[in-house]
Structure formats: C-alpha cells, structure tokens
Amino acid sequence: MKVQARKYHSILVRLYADFAREKLLPLLRRSDHYPIQEALNICKQRRYNPEMVYLLGSNGNRNVLIYSIR
Numbered sequence: 001m002k003v004q005a006r007k008y009h010s011i012l013v014r015l016y017a018d019f020a021r022e023k024l025l026p027l028l029r030r031s032d033h034y035p036i037q038e039a040l041n042i043c044k045q046r047r048y049n050p051e052m053v054y055l056l057g058s059n060g061n062r063n064v065l066i067y068s069i070r
Contacts, residue, residue, distance in 0.1 A: 005033040013039045017046055025051050028058075 009027070013034050016024040028039060028051060036059050043051040 006035070009034040010038060014042060017042045017048065021048065024048070025054060028054055 009031050012027060013024065016027055024043075028034070036055055040052060040055045040059075042048075043055065
C-alpha cells in the first residue's frame, strides 16, 4: 500500500506544481508519501520558495534552509 501511495503522491506533487500551486503546500504538509528530494527539485526548478522552505525545514537541513532564503 505504501509503495502505491508514494507513486501517486509523487505524481500529485508534479501535477499540483504545474496546475494547482495553491494545493501543493497543503499536500506537502499533510503527507509523507512523496520523495522529499524529488519534491524539492520540482520546487527549486519553479522557484517555489515557501514550499522549498517547508521541505528543507522538515528534512532537517537547517543550514541549507538559511542559505536558500537569503
């Protein structure tokens, strides 16, 4: 079950980033079934700073987080 959830949430991250950004951050907050690095790469490419801050903070990358928001 968890593998299927991870697969679909990964797709949802990409779809929300492309078509419904307002739904992306709520998905990132409520789910842990997506690959964080993949979601971070998607947000970096689109320069979605609030989403990047959330992902970096939840991943424990405090130093990268501080550097990223400068």
